[in-house]
Amino acid sequence: xxxxxxxxxxxxxxxxxxxxxxxxxxxxxxxxxxxxxxxxxxxxxxxxxxxxxxxxxxxxxxxxxxxxxxxxxxxxxxxxxxxxxxxxxxxxxxxxxxxxxxxxxxxxxxxxxx
Amino acid sequence: xxxxxxxxxxxxxxxxxxxxxxxxxxxxxxxxxxxxxxxxxxxxxxxxxxxxxxxxxxxxxxxxxxxxxxxxxxxxxxxxxxxxxxxxxxxxxxxxxxxxxxxxxxxxxxxxxx
DNA sequence: CTATCATATCGATAATGATCGATATGACAA
DNA sequence: TTGTCATATCGATCATTATCGATATGATAG
Numbered sequence: 001x002x003x004x005x006x007x008x009x010x011x012x013x014x015x016x017x018x019x020x021x022x023x024x025x026x027x028x029x030x031x032x033x034x035x036x037x038x039x040x041x042x043x044x045x046x047x048x049x050x051x052x053x054x055x056x057x058x059x060x061x062x063x064x065x066x067x068x069x070x071x072x073x074x075x076x077x078x079x080x081x082x083x084x085x086x087x088x089x090x091x092x093x094x095x096x097x098x099x100x101x102x103x104x105x106x107x108x109x110x111x112x113x114x
Numbered sequence: 115x116x117x118x119x120x121x122x123x124x125x126x127x128x129x130x131x132x133x134x135x136x137x138x139x140x141x142x143x144x145x146x147x148x149x150x151x152x153x154x155x156x157x158x159x160x161x162x163x164x165x166x167x168x169x170x171x172x173x174x175x176x177x178x179x180x181x182x183x184x185x186x187x188x189x190x191x192x193x194x195x196x197x198x199x200x201x202x203x204x205x206x207x208x209x210x211x212x213x214x215x216x217x218x219x220x221x222x223x224x225x226x227x228x
Numbered sequence: 229c230t231a232t233c234a235t236a237t238c239g240a241t242a243a244t245g246a247t248c249g250a251t252a253t254g255a256c257a258a
Numbered sequence: 259t260t261g262t263c264a265t266a267t268c269g270a271t272c273a274t275t276a277t278c279g280a281t282a283t284g285a286t287a288g
Contacts, residue, residue, distance in 0.1 A: 015161055016157060016160070016161040017154065017157045017158050017161055017173075018153055018154045018157040020150065020154070023150035023151075023153040023154045023157075024150045026150075026153055027147070027148050027149055027150040027152075027153055028148075030144050030145075030147040030148035030153075031144075031145075031148035031275095033141070033144040033147075033148070033219075034141050034142075034144035034145035034147075034148040035141055035275095035276080036132075036134065036137035036138045036140075036141040037137075037276085038141075039132055039137040039140055039141055039144075040131065040132045040134070040137045042223055043130060043131045043132040043137075043222070043223065044131050046130070046222070046223045046224070046225075047129055047130040047131055052234090053234075053235065054234065054235090059131075062276095062277080062278095063277075063278060063279085064234080064235070064236095065235090065236080065237080065238095065277080065278070065279080065280090066276075066277055066278070067235090068235060068236055068237085069236095069237095069275095069276075069277080070276090071235095072236085073275095084235095084285090086234090086285070086286070087233060087234045087235075087284080087285055087286065088234065088235085089234075089235065089236095093223060093224065095224035095225075096224075098219045098220065098223050098224035099219070099220050099224050101219055102216040102217070102219040102220035102224070103216070103220075105147075105212045105213070105215055105216040105219075106212065106213050106216035106217075106220075108157070108160070109156055109157065109160045109207060109209075109212050110160070110207065110209035110210075110212035110213050110216070111160075111209075145244095145245095149245090149246080151246085166264090167264075167265065168264065168265090176246095176247080176248095177247075177248060177249085178264080178265070178266090179247080179248070179249080179250090179265090179266080179267080179268095180246075180247055180248070181265090182265060182266055182267085183245095183246075183247080183266095183267095184246090185265095186266085187245095198255090198265095200255065200256070200264090201254080201255050201256065201263060201264045201265075202264065202265085203264075203265065203266095
């Protein structure tokens with residue numbers, strides 16, 4: 001529950017320097033990506049299109065409560081969306097969000113010098 | 115001291131799914147980005163081109179030892195390079211590294227579905 | 229209704245890391 | 259050499275979080 005996009009643009013202030021709130025929000029997204037289990041989870045969902053939680057415990061070798069925790073973190077970061085189908089939860093990646101974060105790295109940070 | 119690039123390509127294994135070591139290395143890079151102070155530090159250096167450590171304590175409002183810690187983390191992640199000039203340390207971003215990480219998000223994770 | 233199954237939440241533990249003050253290293257000036 | 263200044267490292271504290279087992283929620287089947 002934290003999808004306020006302070007990162008989708010250009011904070012005013014000193015010439016391209018991140019302001020504190022924007023940096024805080026962006027850091028949360030990177031924190032969601034800063035775990036090997038979550039990165040593998042993301043790659044599995046990206047490759048599978050729509051993947052059930054129950055099909056993640058095996059490949060990731062983690063307990064159900066741990067998987068639920070990780071999907072929750074990725075969802076809060078706006079990187080995953082979930083859809084209920086009966087008792088099952090199916091997860092998909094949010095490509096626009098990933099592209100948005102990629103752009104911050106590529107344009108806002110690498111760009112000025114590249 | 116951890117710039118082994120397991121992320122610059124395509125681990126073999128199951129169809130685009132990150133293997134554990136690659137995920138571990140990539141997670142370390144994102145962990146370096148997962149701090150608001152470091153993100154602001156990066157943006158200051160990106161905007162300034164080559165910035166002295168001594169010019170970071172003020173804008174970031176952190177002590178010298180804390181700044182040194184953060185530059186060290188970013189350097190270990192390959193995101194910053196440092197150059198000594200007399201007693202001063204000047205830092206620059208590594209645009210190729212940032213672009214490389216951006217590509218992982220944009221191509222390997224967002225790509226398959228976008 | 230009750231039973232069952234998939235997922236979510238809770239509580240505890242252990243590990244990681246951000247921050248600071250204090251100290252060490254290393255470079256320049258005199 | 260000695261003194262000074264910028265940076266690096268050390269040690270401690272506090273906060274965050276990954277993980278698990280146990281339990282709660284919620285949906286389907288009978």
